[in-house]
Amino acid sequence: MQEHQISKADFEACMKCNICTEVCPMYEVNPLYQGPKKSGPDAERYRLKDPAFFDSNLKFCLNCKRCETACPSGVKVADIIQMAKLKYSSSTHPLRDTALSSTDLVGSVASVFAPAVNFALEQEVASKAMGLLGVDSHSVFPKYASEKFVTWFRRNARKSQDSFGSQVNYFHGCYVNYNNPQQGKDLVKILNACNVGVKLMKGEKCCGVAMMANGFRDRAAANAASNVEMFSKVDGPILCTSSTCAFTMRQEYPEVLGVDNSKVKDSIMLATKWLFEEVESGRIRLAFRQDFRMKVVYHIPCHLQRLGWQMYSIALMRMIPGLTLAVPEQECCGIAGTFGFKKEYAGYSRKIGSKLFENLRSANPQVVATDCETCRFQIEMGTPFTVMHPLAILAEALDIEITKELNETDN
Amino acid sequence: MKYDICIIGGGMSGTKAGVALLSRKKRASVCILSAGRTLNPTSREEFKRLGGDIFDNCRAVSSVMGENRVQAVVTDNDIRVEASAFVLSTGKFFSRGLLSDMDGVYEPVFGADVEFEADRSAWSSEDFFDPQPFESFGVRTEGSRVLKDGNVIENLYACGEILCGVVDVDKSVREVCRNIR
Numbered sequence: 001m002q003e004h005q006i007s008k009a010d011f012e013a014c015m016k017c018n019i020c021t022e023v024c025p026m027y028e029v030n031p032l033y034q035g036p037k038k039s040g041p042d043a044e045r046y047r048l049k050d051p052a053f054f055d056s057n058l059k060f061c062l063n064c065k066r067c068e069t070a071c072p073s074g075v076k077v078a079d080i081i082q083m084a085k086l087k088y089s090s091s092t093h094p095l096r097d098t099a100l101s102s103t104d105l106v107g108s109v110a111s112v113f114a115p116a117v118n119f120a121l122e123q124e125v126a127s128k129a130m131g132l133l134g135v136d137s138h139s140v141f142p143k144y145a146s147e148k149f150v151t152w153f154r155r156n157a158r159k160s161q162d163s164f165g166s167q168v169n170y171f172h173g174c175y176v177n178y179n180n181p182q183q184g185k186d187l188v189k190i191l192n193a194c195n196v197g198v199k200l201m202k203g204e205k206c207c208g209v210a211m212m213a214n215g216f217r218d219r220a221a222a223n224a225a226s227n228v229e230m231f232s233k234v235d236g237p238i239l240c241t242s243s244t245c246a247f248t249m250r251q252e253y254p255e256v257l258g259v260d261n262s263k264v265k266d267s268i269m270l271a272t273k274w275l276f277e278e279v280e281s282g283r284i285r286l287a288f289r290q291d292f293r294m295k296v297v298y299h300i301p302c303h304l305q306r307l308g309w310q311m312y313s314i315a316l317m318r319m320i321p322g323l324t325l326a327v328p329e330q331e332c333c334g335i336a337g338t339f340g341f342k343k344e345y346a347g348y349s350r351k352i353g354s355k356l357f358e359n360l361r362s363a364n365p366q367v368v369a370t371d372c373e374t375c376r377f378q379i380e381m382g383t384p385f386t387v388m389h390p391l392a393i394l395a396e397a398l399d400i401e402i403t404k405e406l407n408e409t410d411n
Numbered sequence: 412m413k414y415d416i417c418i419i420g421g422g423m424s425g426t427k428a429g430v431a432l433l434s435r436k437k438r439a440s441v442c443i444l445s446a447g448r449t450l451n452p453t454s455r456e457e458f459k460r461l462g463g464d465i466f467d468n469c470r471a472v473s474s475v476m477g478e479n480r481v482q483a484v485v486t487d488n489d490i491r492v493e494a495s496a497f498v499l500s501t502g503k504f505f506s507r508g509l510l511s512d513m514d515g516v517y518e519p520v521f522g523a524d525v526e527f528e529a530d531r532s533a534w535s536s537e538d539f540f541d542p543q544p545f546e547s548f549g550v551r552t553e554g555s556r557v558l559k560d561g562n563v564i565e566n567l568y569a570c571g572e573i574l575c576g577v578v579d580v581d582k583s584v585r586e587v588c589r590n591i592r
Contacts, residue, residue, distance in 0.1 A: 019448050069468045070448035072506055266489070280413070308468040308488040311412065329456075330467070 009076035014041035020067035025332035033060040036067035040077040054088040062336035064302040093134035100338040101214035104206040107178030114146035136346030149181035161197035175373040186395035195407040224259040231264035239271040243304035287402035292322040297365040301372035313390040331356040335378035417494035421445025424571025425500035426454040433461035446470035526575035549575035
């Protein structure tokens with residue numbers, strides 16, 4: 001009977017158990033939001049009859065996907081809500097939403113003037129001006145790097161990459177390129193030490209998640225089509241360090257944007273998954289510094305949990321001898337990409353995050369590890385802790401010389 | 412991913428089996444593949460406290476078989492878990508541990524032997540308050556080990572609602588723990 005099902009996102013399969021409402025972080029703090037079941041499968045029946053039934057409070061959905069993670073019947077609750085939002089709603093702050101969603105365009109301009117932009121973002125005048133645009137004045141924006149990751153790569157790494165035993169492709173994403181090139185450098189450092197070369201792909205575009213979240217369906221779909229086309233031209237695995245980029249390109253492209261990625265989907269994966277599997281199969285060997293000590297709490301990003309690959313980051317960190325790791329129950333940080341930067345939502349965003357902040361404070365680690373860049377912004381805004389990507393921790397703990405020797409002898 | 416014991420299904424019986432196994436075998440590495448949300452936070456937390464790993468949002472969809480043995484299970488998001496023993500605790504129809512169509516009832520991960528009425532019209536009773544025959548459909552076992560094509564799979568055990576007949580969940584969990592060496 002499943003074959004004859006015609007609706008998208010399996011919404012008929014919903015049996016109204018409400019477990020999605022139970023795990024929805026927005027429903028918990030905001031009485032105006034009706035929760036995923038009502039906003040998704042329930043209201044979809046009405047919307048199909050008449051678009052006038054569209055409820056503008058769907059704007060509160062974070063698209064964190066916890067509802068889908070919880071659903072026992074495989075209903076893509078958040079996809080239903082996303083598609084309804086993209087179809088029926090219009091932006092209340094078009095200028096701000098365009099700016100926030102254009103992570104690549106804004107990034108490439110800002111990184112040219114990085115010192116000035118970073119200085120300006122710290123000034124009170126700037127936060128007031130942004131307040132007028134609809135950006136929350138308490139938000140701390142990520143800094144822009146003066147040298148983009150791709151520029152660094154071209155100048156310092158590209159030439160040597162062919163000399164390694166094998167090659168992988170790296171989808172760096174906007175955050176690594178404009179805000180935190182170090183994360184990309186760390187990956188190159190780890191993989192090169194393992195005798196693996198890194199290749200960047202020609203014409204990489206923003207994965208489009210911020211555009212989708214801000215209602216720009218067509219722009220997101222254009223980026224998606226272009227990225228899928230680019231992936232189909234390369235051989236070997238396509239690694240991401242951002243859990244949200246990977247999630248978007250694997251799952252949201254076909255399901256929300258209708259862009260077919262079936263030919264490349266299996267190659268798109270997280271760098272943590274790929275690296276762990278190489279190590280487990282013995283193709284790569286890692287050696288760690290004896291003097292490395294670190295107390296880490298790992299925060300599982302919601303989108304990583306939706307991918308179901310959180311265990312790879314955990315398993316990699318467990319390999320490091322001097323590292324003590326705690327993994328509390330997964331909580332949503334509340335930022336949801338650009339959502340938490342918006343004036344009208346920032347209060348909810350912080351309220352959702354407070355549970356996570358409390359957990360982190362009581363664990364009192366040296367470092368909070370997380371794979372998601374926006375979770376990182378939120379944790380940095382809400383707690384005093386240093387936040388690092390699991391691979392950044394790995395890069396710091398790795399004994400590069402011995403790792404190089406271990407992996408050379410094999411070839 | 413490699414573990415000593417891999418439990419498939421993170422519901423009531425799966426998490427209870429996890430806690431029971433880790434309490435008995437303190438050095439064993441045990442993981443649970445859990446699709447969807449676990450409804451029993453107490454045994455979930457206890458399992459984690461004892462050192463177990465929970466793979467949240469990972470649904471086992473297929474298995475790699477050797478000579479009457481399970482070598483690995485593969486999840487819907489492409490995770491391969493190898494273990495020396497597996498516990499099947501995926502529940503009945505609601506959790507999709509059992510699937511049905513007009514012709515029969517199936518266990519999707521291993522294709523295990525399932526006991527059900529051949530006559531489709533005898534699956535349910537029209538009176539809602541009658542005992543419903545489909546409630547006792549489930550996987551066949553011998554000494555808590557799962558049968559496939561009439562043969563015992565040596566390292567696959569089952570507990571909880573997925574079993575056929577009238578199920579005593581706690582008893583089936585205890586039996587699995589006793590039988591896994």
